[in-house]
Structures are given as structure tokens and as C-alpha cells.
Amino acid sequence: MSAGLDRIDLKMLRLLQKNGRLTNAELASLADVSPATCHRRTQRLFDDGYIKTVRAMVQPQMVDRAALVMVGVVLDRSTPESFAQFEQAVSKLSFILDCNLVAGDFDYFLKIRVRDMADFNRIHGSQLIALPGVRQTRTFFVMKEVVDNAPLDF
Amino acid sequence: MSAGLDRIDLKMLRLLQKNGRLTNAELASLADVSPATCHRRTQRLFDDGYIKTVRAMVQPQMVDRAALVMVGVVLDRSTPESFAQFEQAVSKLSFILDCNLVAGDFDYFLKIRVRDMADFNRIHGSQLIALPGVRQTRTFFVMKEVVDNAPLDF
DNA sequence: CTAATTATGGAAGATTCTTTCATGTCGGCA
DNA sequence: TGCCGACATGAAAGAATCTTCCATAATTAG
Numbered sequence: 001m002s003a004g005l006d007r008i009d010l011k012m013l014r015l016l017q018k019n020g021r022l023t024n025a026e027l028a029s030l031a032d033v034s035p036a037t038c039h040r041r042t043q044r045l046f047d048d049g050y051i052k053t054v055r056a057m058v059q060p061q062m063v064d065r066a067a068l069v070m071v072g073v074v075l076d077r078s079t080p081e082s083f084a085q086f087e088q089a090v091s092k093l094s095f096i097l098d099c100n101l102v103a104g105d106f107d108y109f110l111k112i113r114v115r116d117m118a119d120f121n122r123i124h125g126s127q128l129i130a131l132p133g134v135r136q137t138r139t140f141f142v143m144k145e146v147v148d149n150a151p152l153d154f
Numbered sequence: 155m156s157a158g159l160d161r162i163d164l165k166m167l168r169l170l171q172k173n174g175r176l177t178n179a180e181l182a183s184l185a186d187v188s189p190a191t192c193h194r195r196t197q198r199l200f201d202d203g204y205i206k207t208v209r210a211m212v213q214p215q216m217v218d219r220a221a222l223v224m225v226g227v228v229l230d231r232s233t234p235e236s237f238a239q240f241e242q243a244v245s246k247l248s249f250i251l252d253c254n255l256v257a258g259d260f261d262y263f264l265k266i267r268v269r270d271m272a273d274f275n276r277i278h279g280s281q282l283i284a285l286p287g288v289r290q291t292r293t294f295f296v297m298k299e300v301v302d303n304a305p306l307d308f
Numbered sequence: 309c310t311a312a313t314t315a316t317g318g319a320a321g322a323t324t325c326t327t328t329c330a331t332g333t334c335g336g337c338a
Numbered sequence: 339t340g341c342c343g344a345c346a347t348g349a350a351a352g353a354a355t356c357t358t359c360c361a362t363a364a365t366t367a368g
Contacts, residue, residue, distance in 0.1 A: 005216075005217075010217075013210070013212055013217070016209075016210035017209055017210050017211075017212055018207075018209070019207065019208065019209075020174045020175070020207075020208035020209050020210045021174070021208045023354095023355065023356085024355075024356065024357090025354085025355065025356085033316085033317090034316070034317045034318080035317085035355085035356080035357095036316075036317060036318080036319095036357085036358085037315075037316055037317070039356075039357065039358090040315085040316090049213055049216065050212065050213060050216045050217075051210045051211065051212060051213070052211045052212070052213050053172075053173065053174075053210075053211050054173065054174035054175045054208060054209065054210050054211065055170075055171055055172070055173075055174050055208065055209055055211055055305065056167070056170035056171050056174045056205045056207075056208050057171075057205065057206045057207050057208065057209055058167055058171055058204065058205055058206070058306050058308070059203055059204060059205070059206050060306060062159075062203065062204045063159075063164075063167070063204075063306060063308035064308065065306055065308060068254065070254065070256060070263050087300045090300060090301065091300065091301060094304070094307035095307060096301055096304065097301070097303060097304045097306075098265075098301055098302060098303065098304070099299075099300040099301040100222065100224065100296040100298070100299055100300060100302075101296065101297045101298040101299075101300060102224060102294035102295060102296055102297065103294065103295045103297055104292070104293070104294040104295070105292075105294075106294065108300070109224055109294065109296075111252075113306065138258065138259075139258070140256035140257060140258040140259075140260065140263065141256060141257045141258070142254040142255065142256055143254075143255045143256065143257055144254070144255040145253075145254055145255075146241045146244060146245065146253040146254060146255060146262075147244065147245060147250055147251070147252055147253040148252060148254075149251060149252065149303065150248070150250065150251045150252070151209065152212050152214060152217065152219055152251075152267065153248035153249060154212070154217035154218065154219060177323090177324065177325090178324075178325065178326090179323085179324060179325085187347085187348090188347070188348045188349080189324085189325080189326090189348090190326080190327085190328095190347075190348060190349080190350095191346075191347055191348070193325075193326065193327090194326095194346085194347090
């Protein structure tokens with residue numbers, strides 16, 4: 001698997017992914033190492049970039065972002081400049097959770113969270129179709145979230 | 155906005171979403187409350203379900219999951235039983251990060267992380283098309299991740 | 309086999325957590 | 339207005355945890 005990670009590192013990564021609030025003492029106990037070693041190893045996992053951040057997963061419904069929408073986007077032209085312009089504009093829209101350049105019938109796929117359908121319609125009309133170089137969008141309203149942002153399995 | 159959350163709660167939620175490793179003392183200082191109050195409020199945010207979990211965000215490349223794929227799925231029949239069977243099977247596949255029932259040309263959208271394209275092809279042939287009730291799948295390989303799992307804006 | 313490098317756990321001072329308690333704030337009600 | 343109850347707040351202090359130092363053990367290179 002990944003160079004530089006032994007069995008203990010992997011165990012710690014999995015534990016921290018499941019529960020980022022484990023204290024160093026708890027993690028040490030679960031990973032069968034001393035608190036001192038655990039502390040050093042955890043620091044290394046952060047310093048070397050194995051863990052990007054630790055994030056509290058806020059329940060969307062609780063902060064009025066219950067509606068999830070997937071949007072396929074086709075651009076006018078498939079030039080690097082067109083792509084770059086689109087991507088730069090997308091990065092400034094905070095309601096866009098995912099934006100991926102894909103191979104297939106679309107150029108980009110967006111994952112968007114908003115308050116409700118009315119909110120999405122407003123945003124679609126005013127901000128999405130106004131993104132640079134957009135020829136066409138196809139909207140897929142999410143009716144049921146079966147799996148949402150599952151932890152990485154490794 | 156959300157009932158039961160004042161300005162301080164929202165600030166704490168945003169801070170914890172950005173950095174789930176903030177100590178209580180740090181969070182208290184950033185939110186301009188005493189550590190005692192901060193501690194009580196944080197506990198309430200967890201107990202009342204505003205924060206689902208805290209998760210270390212593991213860099214996929216570092217654990218050999220560099221390939222991202224979006225898959226649109228169409229089922230044979232649109233019956234509740236068919237949907238339920240499909241969803242139950244999907245929930246057991248740990249490489250599926252997102253699974254959403256959508257309105258539009260597909261029944262479901264999947265977001266999948268694997269090692270590489272070869273790995274996906276193997277999984278597609280052996281596990282995806284074998285899911286119960288699948289009539290057709292359409293695969294969109296992600297060529298560039300522009301925005302990946304951005305924090306909620308609220 | 310030896311030496312150098314690296315990793316490990318115990319120990320201890322510094323920091324932080326967590327609870328208690330007295331005080332302060334707000335809204336309802338006579 | 340004045341009183342009361344419910345709730346929130348910050349200071350304080352014992353308990354727990356963090357973080358670093360150090361001597362030792364394990365691993366690797368030559």
C-alpha cells in the first residue's frame with residue numbers, strides 16, 4: 001500500500017477518520033502504543049499530509065441546507081482557457097460542494113447544497129447559467145440521500 | 155435560520171467545520187466566550203445533532219485511492235422494492251462514497267473511489283453491474299477534481 | 309559485527325478539561 | 339413597577355491530558 005505507513009499508522013488513520021475527536025490517550029490505547037509514540041506519529045500524519053484537515057461534519061438540515069442537487073454542465077468550447085475560466089468561477093461559489101471535470105457526455109459534474117428547490121431555481125437562473133462558457137446544464141434533483149460522504153475505505 | 159442557534163453557535167460551528175482539532179480553549183477565544191460556556195455549547199451542538207461526527211479527512215492519494223468515478227445507474231423497474239433492494243446492496247460497498255436517488259435520466263448517481271482505472275473496470279464488471287435490478291450504467295471518469303467536498307457554507 | 313540512525317516508553321512540568329457555584333439576564337405575571 | 343423562575347454566564351479548582359526530554363531498544367547501513 002502506501003509507502004511510509006505501517007500497520008499502526010493505518011490503524012490510527014482509520015480511527016481518526018471515524019472519530020477525529022479521539023484524545024491522544026484514547027488513540028494510543030486503541031492503537032496499542034504509548035501516548036508519547038502516538039503523539040509523534042499523529043503529528044507526522046499531519047505534517048506529511050496524510051491528513052488534510054479534521055472537520056466537524058455539520059448536519060445540513062440543521063443549518064438550512066437540506067436540498068442536494070447534481071448538475072451536469074456542458075461548455076461552449078473545449079479549450080484549456082475555457083476550462084480554466086469556468087473552474088476559477090466555480091471555486092468562488094460556496095454552495096458548490098464538488099466540481100469535477102469528467103470524460104463523457106458532460107464536461108463537469110457539480111454537487112450543490114441549497115435551502116430548497118426554490119432556492120436552487122433562483123441560483124440556477126442567476127449564477128449557474130451565468131458561469132463563463134456554459135452552453136447547457138442538466139439538473140438532477142436528489143430525492144433521497146442513500147449514502148452521503150462515506151469515509152474512505154483503505 | 156436554524157431554530158436554537160444564535161450567532162455564537164453558528165460561529166462555533168463554522169470554526170469547528172474548518173478545524174475540528176481546535177481545543178476548547180482556542181475555540182472559546184475565537185468565539186469570544188469563556189471556556190466554560192464554550193464547553194457547554196459545544197457539547198450541546200453534539201448532543202442535539204448539529205454535528206454528526208468529526209472526521210479526519212484522509213488524502214485519497216496517500217492511501218491508494220486516487221481515482222474518482224461518477225456513475226449514473228438505471229434500474230430495470232421503478233418499484234419501491236427494486237429501489238430498496240438496490241440501496242441495501244449499495245450500502246454494503248465501501249468504495250461507494252455517495253449514492254443518491256435522483257429525478258432525471260438516471261435513477262441513481264454514485265460517487266466512487268478506487269485505486270485506478272483498472273481497479274474500477276474490475277469492480278464495475280464484478281460488483282456494479284451485479285447490483286440487484288441494474289439495467290444500465292454510465293461511467294464518467296473524473297479527470298480533474300476542481301472542488302472536492304467543500305465545507306458547508308451557512 | 310559494529311556504528312549510526314531511528315523509534316520507543318517512562319516521567320514530569322505545563323496546559324487543558326470539566327464540573328461546581330455564585331452571579332447575571334431575560335421574560336412572564338400579578 | 340416589582341417579583342419570580344428559568345436559564346445562561348464566567349471564575350475557580352481538582353482531575354485529566356498534552357507535550358517534551360531522556361535513556362534505552364530496535365532497525366538499518368556499511
